[in-house]
Amino acid sequence: MRITCRAQGGGFISPTVTIDNAAGGKVTVDNNSATSGTKVTITVTPDAGYTLDKLSITDDKGNVINYTDLGNGTYTYVQPSGSVKINAAFKALDKAPASAADTGVSKLLNTMEHLAYLSGYEDGTFRSDGSITRAEVAQMFYNLLKNQDVNTSGMQFADVPENAWYAKAVNTLASLGIINGYEDGTFAPNKAITRAEFTIIAVSFSNKAAGNKSFTDVSNTHWAYSSIATSAEYGWVNGYPDGAFEPDKTITRAESATIVNRMLNRQPDKKAIDASTSIKVFKDLSSGYWAYYDIMEATNAHHYEKSNGKEIWVP
Incomplete structure (x- = not known):
């Protein structure tokens, strides 16, 4: 899919940003009317079962524009004076999640x-x-437990107060052998x-x-x-x-x-x-x-x- 963005404002027409979205995901930009020298953020969203394979950005003369990978599917580049073409290619993941x-x-x-x-x-x-945090992870998995009625007697970490919002989750998962604390008897819930x-x-x-x-x-x-x-x-x-x-x-x-x-x-x-x-x-x-x-x-x-x-x- 090709998406062409041309915005008007300030008495001029801004450069065109053309996005070639291949099958397997989509690409968006945060500023379709960026002027020369403006930083533009690209967000790449693969479909389920796909991952980004290649991302390229070129100007209207075909020259490659360098970009910065910010992680988590976001990238930035500096808008040139002319138009820009963004091309993303996706590939299927090595394997779909197992049952x-x-x-x-x-x-x-x-x-x-x-x-x-x-x-x-x-x-x-x-x-x-x-x-x-470790406490948040414990609470997240506790929320998903089929059976939350687990005997936690004798399970107590030195830094997990009985009245802490995460105490039940931490002690339950520890009793099930899912999580462990440290050798000094702590759990480090806020780490x-x-x-x-x-x-x-x-x-x-x-x-x-x-x-x-x-x-x-x-x-x-x-x-x-x-x-x-x-x-x-x-x-x-x-x-x-x-x-x-x-x-x-x-x-x-x-x-x-x-x-x-x-x-x-x-x-x-x-x-x-x-x-x-x-x-x-x-x-x-x-x-x-x-x-x-x-x-x-x-x-x-x-x-x-x-x-x-x-x-x-x-x-």
Whole structure:
């Protein structure tokens, strides 16, 4: 699909921005009327089962325009004096997420009812690119437990007060052997969790099938290699376009929602979400954000049915 944007204002016609959207995703820009020297932000949103393969930006003479990768599907470039062409190519992921029944996730987690397992903040934001804490991760998975009535007697971390909002979730998951604390008896509930740590927790809900997926920065001697390889084998994680996984990088709230949806085999119904006037929205989240639909899936309880392997939201 080709989208040509030409905006008028200030007595002149701004340069044209032409976007070639190939099958497998879409590309949007935050400023269709950018003048020369203005920074333009591009948002790339792959469809479910796809990832960005190549992104190129050229001017009206065919010269390549350099861009900066900001991560999480956003890029910036400086608008030249002439027109710009943006081309994105997508490719299918190595494998679709495995069935929650096959991975064993459905034994403990509710994969049938599509309840809201994440929420935003009191100020109306979701903070998609913000980190997620160990306490928040515990609460998220606790929300999804089929059986929350677990004996937690004797389970107490030194830094988890009994009246803390996350205490029940932390102690329940610890009693189930899903999460662990540190050698000094603490849990560090307010510590931002890394991609490796999150993956270990996610895989703890599964049958832990062996995987052999390799990433450039995760050797087979890495302390989290087994869980990362298993998560890739299940189709939950794919790493970054450069082949890295970045295990020590803190995971974002958007990334967490995306991975959990894959674990649960939950697929956002984009048409229903775009058409709905009653879904929960967040003032800092737009539909052009790369994980917008996964976040809507995670934060809005809904009824659904499956048709040809796709999820369709129903009233």
